[in-house]
Amino acid sequence: MGTKMLIVDDSAFTRRVVRNALNGRGYREVIEAENGEEGLRKYETEKPDVVLLDIILPGLHGTEVLKNIMNMDENAKVIMLTAVGQEKTMKVCNILGSVGYIVKPFDERKLVDTVEKILHAKEKRKRLAKLTEFEEEALREVGHISAQHAGTALSKMIGKVVKVELLAATLTSLDGLPKLIGNREALVSGIYLPITGDLSGSLLVIFPEKSAFTLVDVLLKKEMGTTKEFGEMGKSALSEAGNILAGNCLTALSHALGMHLVEHVPEFAHDMVGALIDNVAVAFGQEAERALTIQVELNAGKKIKVTGYFFLLFALKEARAMLRALGAKAGV
Amino acid sequence: MYNIPEDIVVDTAQVKVTQAPNRLVALGVGSCVVITLHDPMLKVGAMAHAMLPDSTEHGPTINPFKFADLAIDAIIKKMEFLGSNRQNMKAKIVGGANMFPNLGHESLRAGEENVLAVKEKLRKERISLAGEVVGGSVGRSVDFDTVSGIVTVRVKI
Numbered sequence: 001m002g003t004k005m006l007i008v009d010d011s012a013f014t015r016r017v018v019r020n021a022l023n024g025r026g027y028r029e030v031i032e033a034e035n036g037e038e039g040l041r042k043y044e045t046e047k048p049d050v051v052l053l054d055i056i057l058p059g060l061h062g063t064e065v066l067k068n069i070m071n072m073d074e075n076a077k078v079i080m081l082t083a084v085g086q087e088k089t090m091k092v093c094n095i096l097g098s099v100g101y102i103v104k105p106f107d108e109r110k111l112v113d114t115v116e117k118i119l120h121a122k123e124k125r126k127r128l129a130k131l132t133e134f135e136e137e138a139l140r141e142v143g144h145i146s147a148q149h150a151g152t153a154l155s156k157m158i159g160k161v162v163k164v165e166l167l168a169a170t171l172t173s174l175d176g177l178p179k180l181i182g183n184r185e186a187l188v189s190g191i192y193l194p195i196t197g198d199l200s201g202s203l204l205v206i207f208p209e210k211s212a213f214t215l216v217d218v219l220l221k222k223e224m225g226t227t228k229e230f231g232e233m234g235k236s237a238l239s240e241a242g243n244i245l246a247g248n249c250l251t252a253l254s255h256a257l258g259m260h261l262v263e264h265v266p267e268f269a270h271d272m273v274g275a276l277i278d279n280v281a282v283a284f285g286q287e288a289e290r291a292l293t294i295q296v297e298l299n300a301g302k303k304i305k306v307t308g309y310f311f312l313l314f315a316l317k318e319a320r321a322m323l324r325a326l327g328a329k330a331g332v
Numbered sequence: 333m334y335n336i337p338e339d340i341v342v343d344t345a346q347v348k349v350t351q352a353p354n355r356l357v358a359l360g361v362g363s364c365v366v367i368t369l370h371d372p373m374l375k376v377g378a379m380a381h382a383m384l385p386d387s388t389e390h391g392p393t394i395n396p397f398k399f400a401d402l403a404i405d406a407i408i409k410k411m412e413f414l415g416s417n418r419q420n421m422k423a424k425i426v427g428g429a430n431m432f433p434n435l436g437h438e439s440l441r442a443g444e445e446n447v448l449a450v451k452e453k454l455r456k457e458r459i460s461l462a463g464e465v466v467g468g469s470v471g472r473s474v475d476f477d478t479v480s481g482i483v484t485v486r487v488k489i
Binding site: 274 | 344359360361362384395430434442443469472473488
C-alpha cells in the first residue's frame with residue numbers, strides 16, 4: 001500500500017508542483033487543502049501518513065495548524081514549507097513537533113528526498129515513558145531558575161530575603177502526585193493557574209495553612225499571628241501574591257525556553273491538600289499518564305517563616321516539547 | 333473470636349476489601365469519587381477511590397483502578413470472592429467536587445463527570461445506590477464502617 005500525503009498550501013501552483021513531483025512514486029493519494037481549517041478537517045478524516053504544511057496561510061496560521069495536528073496525533077509526521085528568513089518560526093515548529101522543513105522555492109528532487117527520508121526514518125520520534133537522567137536534570141534546572149524568579153518577587157513583596165530550595169523535579173504518575181505532600185488531610189491554601197500557549201500545563205502554588213496566615217499578616221501589614229482565618233481581603237491578598245509569584249515563574253520559564261506561555265487569572269482555594277492536588281492532577285489524567293512535577297520550597301527569614309511549594313505540572317508530551325526547546329536530546 | 337477494628341486507608345487509584353469490624357478510610361477526596369459497597373448480611377465491605385470516569389477513552393494504563401468503571405468492576409469481584417452477591421450489595425458514593433469552581437477550566441470538571449460515570453456504571457451492574465454526598469467544592473474524608481455499613485463524611489472547612 002502506498003503513502004497518503006496531505007498538502008496544506010493556499011497556492012494552487014505549489015500544490016500542483018508537489019502533486020507532479022510525487023506522481024508515479026508510489027503515493028497512493030495526494031490530498032489537497034487550501035487553508036488551515038480545511039487541512040485540519042482533512043487530517044482528521046483522511047489520516048494521511050505525512051503532511052506538507054505551509055507556514056503562511058490565510059486564516060489559521062501554520063503553527064496553529066501544526067499544534068492542532070500534534071494534539072490530535074502525537075506521532076503525526078508534519079513537514080513545514082517555509083520561505084527564507086523564517087528561521088525563528090521554524091524553531092517554534094520544531095518545538096511544536098514538526099519533523100522537517102523544505103525551503104521554498106524547492107525542486108522536485110529535494111522535495112522527494114526530504115519526504116522519503118522522513119518516511120523511512122526508523123521511529124526516531126518514539127516516545128519513551130521515561131525521561132533520562134540527563135533530561136530530568138535539564139528540566140530541574142529550568143524549574144529552579146523559574147522558581148528563583150518567583151522567590152525574588154516574593155522577596156520584594158514582603159521585604160525579606162527569600163531562599164529558594166529545589167526539592168524535586170520528577171516525572172510522576174498521576175496517582176502518585178498526591179503522595180508527594182504526605183498527609184492528605186493537611187489544610188493548605190492553593191493557588192491554581194492554568195498555563196496555555198506553546199505549552200499547556202498547570203501551576204499550583206501551595207502554602208501550608210500557617211504559612212498562608214503569616215503571608216496574609218505580612219501582606220496586609222498586620223501584627224504577626226493576627227490572621228486566623230481568611231476574610232475576603234486575605235483571600236484577595238493571597239491570590240494576588242500567588243498571581244505575582246506565578247507570573248514571575250512563568251516569565252522566567254518563557255525566557256528559558258524561548259516559548260510563549262499565557263498565564264490566566266488564578267483561583268484560590270483553602271482545603272485539604274489531597275483534595276486540591278487530586279483535582280489538578282486529574283486535569284492531566286484526561287490526556288496523560290504522567291506529569292512533570294517541579295517542587296520548590298520558598299523560605300523567608302527566621303522571624304517570618306513562610307514555606308511555599310510550587311508544582312509546575314506538564315504532561316510528558318509537554319515535557320518533551322520543553323526539552324526540544326532546550327536543545328536537549330529528547331526521546332532518542 | 334474478638335477482633336480489634338483496623339482502619340485501612342484506600343489511596344487514590346486503589347481498591348480494597350475487608351470484613352467487620354474493620355473500617356475503610358479515604359482521606360482528602362476532591363474531584364475523585366469514593367465508592368463503597370457493603371453487604372449487611374455478610375458484613376463485608378469494599379472501597380474504590382477513582383480519579384477518572386472512563387477507561388475506554390484512554391490508551392493502555394499502568395493502573396486500571398484510577399478509572400471508575402474498572403475500579404467498580406474490581407470491588408464487585410472482590411465482594412463476590414468473599415461470598416457476597418450483587419443483590420445484597422449496597423453502594424454509597426462520596427466526592428466528585430470541583431475545588432476550583434470559578435476557573436471554568438474544562439478539564440477541572442472531572443468531579444461532575446466522575447459522579448455521572450459512577451452512577452451509570454452502578455445502574456449497569458444493577459447495584460443499588462443507598463446514599464451519596466457529592467459535588468460542591470469541598471474536600472472530604474470518608475470513614476466506612478463495615479459492621480454497620482455507615483459511611484461518615486468529614487470536612488475541614
